[in-house]
Amino acid sequence: MDDLRSEDVENLLEVLVAIDDKDRMFALLEDLFTIREIRESSQRLAVARMLDSGMSYVAIEKETGMSATTIARVSKCLGYGAGGYRHAIDLLDDEGRSSLR
Numbered sequence: 001m002d003d004l005r006s007e008d009v010e011n012l013l014e015v016l017v018a019i020d021d022k023d024r025m026f027a028l029l030e031d032l033f034t035i036r037e038i039r040e041s042s043q044r045l046a047v048a049r050m051l052d053s054g055m056s057y058v059a060i061e062k063e064t065g066m067s068a069t070t071i072a073r074v075s076k077c078l079g080y081g082a083g084g085y086r087h088a089i090d091l092l093d094d095e096g097r098s099s100l101r
Helices: 007-018 022-032 035-052 057-064 068-080 084-094
Strands: none
Touching (some): 007 022, 022 035, 035 057, 035 068, 035 084
16 A cells, blocks of 8 residues: 555645545535545445444445445454544544444
């Protein structure tokens, strides 16, 4: 993944960490990603939260409509990834938004 951290990616990271307004962040997401990509990304975070709370793959698949393959991929990242999902879950929990759907 070292080759992924290009100057362009570093610039994107700088912009993302600098935006402190949800509406401005949403506007950037709308411009950067398709509606489908935004929905799928937010659903993956929801899946990570559900996995973290102990929900089964079957229950998550039924509730979200996500495939077992995607759920397994999120599970693998949650357990063995770079820690992004863990940090995001902790941020949401710290802000008092720990309830799932």
